[in-house]
Amino acid sequence: MEKTVYVRPTFTKLPSDKKERILDVAIDEFSRCGYDKASINRMVGRLGIAKGSIFQYFGSKKNLYFHIFEHAVALVKRSLKGVKAGSEGEDFFIRLAMSLQAGIYFIRRYPRIYQIYLKMLFQEDFPFRADLLKTIRLFSIDYLRPIIEEAVTAGQLREDLDPELAAFFLDAVLDRFLQAYCVAYMDSGLGLYQADEKVIEERIQDCIEMVRLGMATGDSPPGESAAKSMEHRA
Amino acid sequence: MEKTVYVRPTFTKLPSDKKERILDVAIDEFSRCGYDKASINRMVGRLGIAKGSIFQYFGSKKNLYFHIFEHAVALVKRSLKGVKAGSEGEDFFIRLAMSLQAGIYFIRRYPRIYQIYLKMLFQEDFPFRADLLKTIRLFSIDYLRPIIEEAVTAGQLREDLDPELAAFFLDAVLDRFLQAYCVAYMDSGLGLYQADEKVIEERIQDCIEMVRLGMATGDSPPGESAAKSMEHRA
DNA sequence: CCTTATGATGACCACCTGGTCATTTTATTG
DNA sequence: CAATAAAATGACCAGGTGGTCATCATAAGG
Numbered sequence: 001m002e003k004t005v006y007v008r009p010t011f012t013k014l015p016s017d018k019k020e021r022i023l024d025v026a027i028d029e030f031s032r033c034g035y036d037k038a039s040i041n042r043m044v045g046r047l048g049i050a051k052g053s054i055f056q057y058f059g060s061k062k063n064l065y066f067h068i069f070e071h072a073v074a075l076v077k078r079s080l081k082g083v084k085a086g087s088e089g090e091d092f093f094i095r096l097a098m099s100l101q102a103g104i105y106f107i108r109r110y111p112r113i114y115q116i117y118l119k120m121l122f123q124e125d126f127p128f129r130a131d132l133l134k135t136i137r138l139f140s141i142d143y144l145r146p147i148i149e150e151a152v153t154a155g156q157l158r159e160d161l162d163p164e165l166a167a168f169f170l171d172a173v174l175d176r177f178l179q180a181y182c183v184a185y186m187d188s189g190l191g192l193y194q195a196d197e198k199v200i201e202e203r204i205q206d207c208i209e210m211v212r213l214g215m216a217t218g219d220s221p222p223g224e225s226a227a228k229s230m231e232h233r234a
Numbered sequence: 235m236e237k238t239v240y241v242r243p244t245f246t247k248l249p250s251d252k253k254e255r256i257l258d259v260a261i262d263e264f265s266r267c268g269y270d271k272a273s274i275n276r277m278v279g280r281l282g283i284a285k286g287s288i289f290q291y292f293g294s295k296k297n298l299y300f301h302i303f304e305h306a307v308a309l310v311k312r313s314l315k316g317v318k319a320g321s322e323g324e325d326f327f328i329r330l331a332m333s334l335q336a337g338i339y340f341i342r343r344y345p346r347i348y349q350i351y352l353k354m355l356f357q358e359d360f361p362f363r364a365d366l367l368k369t370i371r372l373f374s375i376d377y378l379r380p381i382i383e384e385a386v387t388a389g390q391l392r393e394d395l396d397p398e399l400a401a402f403f404l405d406a407v408l409d410r411f412l413q414a415y416c417v418a419y420m421d422s423g424l425g426l427y428q429a430d431e432k433v434i435e436e437r438i439q440d441c442i443e444m445v446r447l448g449m450a451t452g453d454s455p456p457g458e459s460a461a462k463s464m465e466h467r468a
Numbered sequence: 469c470c471t472t473a474t475g476a477t478g479a480c481c482a483c484c485t486g487g488t489c490a491t492t493t494t495a496t497t498g
Numbered sequence: 499c500a501a502t503a504a505a506a507t508g509a510c511c512a513g514g515t516g517g518t519c520a521t522c523a524t525a526a527g528g
Contacts (some may be wrong), residue, residue, distance in 0.1 A: 007258065010474085010475065013475095016344065027471080032359070033359065034357060034359075036270055037270060037359070039514080039515075039516095040515085040516065040517090041514080041515075041516090048475040048479060049477090050476055051477085051516090051517085052476070052477055052478070052517090052518080052519080053475080053476060053477075055516085055517065056475070056476075057517080060516080060517080061515095061517090062515065093450070101431070115420055118356040119356050119357065121356060122349075122352040122353050122355060122356065122417060123268060124417070124418075125267060125268075125271070130419065132420065133418070133419040134419060137419050137422070140422035140423075141422060141423055144422075154443065155451060156450070157449050157450065157451065158447075158449060158450070158452075159451075160452055160475070161449060162440065164422065164423055164424050165424060165437075165440050165441070165444065166444070166449060167422045167423070168410075168414070168421060168422040168423075168424045168426075169407065169441065169444050169449075171410070171422050172406050172407050172409075172410035172411070173403065173406050173407065175406075176402075176405070176406035176409070176410065177409070179407070180402070183356060183358070184358075184364065184367070185364065185367040185368060185371050186371070186376035187402060187403040188371070188375060188378075188398065188401045188405050189374075189375055189396050189398055189402075190399060190402045192286070192402075205398075206396065206399050207399070207403065210400070210403050210448070211448060211449055212448050212449060212450040213392075213399060213448040213450060214444070214445060214446050214447040214448030214449075215391050215392060215395060215403075215445055215446060215448075216327070216390070216391065216392070216446045217389060217390065217391065217392055217393075218392075218446060221436065244504080244505065244506095249519085273484080273485075273486095274485080274486065274487090275484080275485075275486090283506080284507040284508060285486090285487085285505055285508070286487090286488080286489080286506070286507060286508070287484085287505080287506060287507075287508085288506095289487065289488080290506075291504070294486080294487080295485095295486060295487090318505095
């Protein structure tokens with residue numbers, strides 16, 4: 001997926017402001033409608049250029065989409081690299097919170113990129129969806145796992161923790177957090193949808209705390225609860 | 235959404251085997267292609283009936299979809315009711331495991347239903363998606379929350395646990411588990427995709443255990459770790 | 469200034485979509 | 499059996515799609 005070029009020289013030679021305008025409109029269309037319902041006619045209508053030009057630039061709708069996707073992946077990678085470097089040496093749960101916060105920042109800056117990702121997630125019939133997903137899902141494998149393993153050796157996480165399971169688990173929670181932030185009705189009434197900075201920050205802390213400590217009462221394994229008489233509050 | 239009828243008497247009067255065949259093909263088409271790409275032409279082709287008949291039965295593509303969706307929601311509700319009743323009185327984490335296991339069973343029995351749900355999840359432009367999602371997302375609100383609250387009063391969960399947060403959290407993990415089971419590349423290398431009963435059962439236990447105990451070492455709150463010298467193994 | 473190469477254009481193509489409806493077939497009733 | 503009601507049919511419609519390409523405009527080079 002890396003080496004392939006989805007763009008023709010005719011497009012490359014274009015003045016960069018025109019290139020940006022074209023990509024901007026295309027990203028907007030794809031993020032709003034998803035791949036299938038996105039319309040080239042509508043794009044060229046908004047751009048005020050001829051339909052043929054788009055095909056001269058990209059060859060096909062698919063190539064246009066892939067070019068944008070590649071661009072998006074590059075942005076994500078850069079963002080992740082930034083957080084990883086910027087949180088080096090910190091406590092694991094701090095790093096986690098920073099990663100989640102960075103996800104929110106990313107979505108705030110590039111709202112339409114995440115939409116494009118979500119819209120293709122479950123369209124299996126999608127051409128090359130497997131490749132695209134593999135590329136994007138490096139998150140949990142390339143990003144989270146090393147951090148987890150470091151934290152285990154640093155004694156911040158249980159010694160017997162299964163890194164793969166932990167990566168899956170965190171990926172689930174973090175991804176859903178982002179989904180809840182930018183898609184309605186995914187927040188189980190937590191009020192995450194398009195929430196402002198303050199709320200997000202609090203909820204991130206709450207979530208991370210839950211990841212840290214789990215849900216069970218402090219003392220009791222599976223069996224009967226011995227915490228009945230513990231009536232301390234606050 | 236409950237009272238509305240998406241089906242015309244002409245369809246109701248049909249012999250039930252024909253009705254089932256039609257719904258079966260329609261469910262298949264929708265689950266494979268999603269709403270937009272699903273083709274009425276293809277359905278009637280496979281069914282060997284006239285296109286007009288479908289519109290005589292349902293009036294529109296949307297109605298056909300809604301009828302199926304309603305059917306699906308009923309199935310889910312029934313399944314949930316079953317687990318809830320069948321796990322009454324059990325320990326919270328047992329109930330959790332049973333719920334997740336029931337989700338897997340459900341997907342095994344009705345693989346295409348879950349696909350239909352996934353395919354509409356992030357298509358915001360979808361007509362009435364809000365209503366459909368509200369109906370389906372009752373899971374975390376109507377199903378999980380009462381169970382959580384019971385468990386808090388029973389002393390199985392932290393006293394200071396925020397039920398809304400817990401519901402969100404569990405919904406995230408459980409839903410992702412199901413997604414990983416039936417969609418490729420969502421399992422972060424855990425091997426959940428179309429895994430067999432044995433693997434699933436183990437992984438459910440692992441996940442629930444992680445929900446129970448969290449990830450941190452047993453003793454240390456945020457600050458420095460005091461577990462460095464604890465070199466017990468296994 | 470003319471020639472040649474390159475880019476922009478939009479009419480046009482085949483194809484497919486959801487939906488309609490006059491017509492025919494089948495079932496019901498007197 | 500005839501008359502009527504109900505259901506099945508598929509040709510047909512308008513509208514949209516991604517994609518093509520002959521034609522025209524512009525730029526480059528001699």
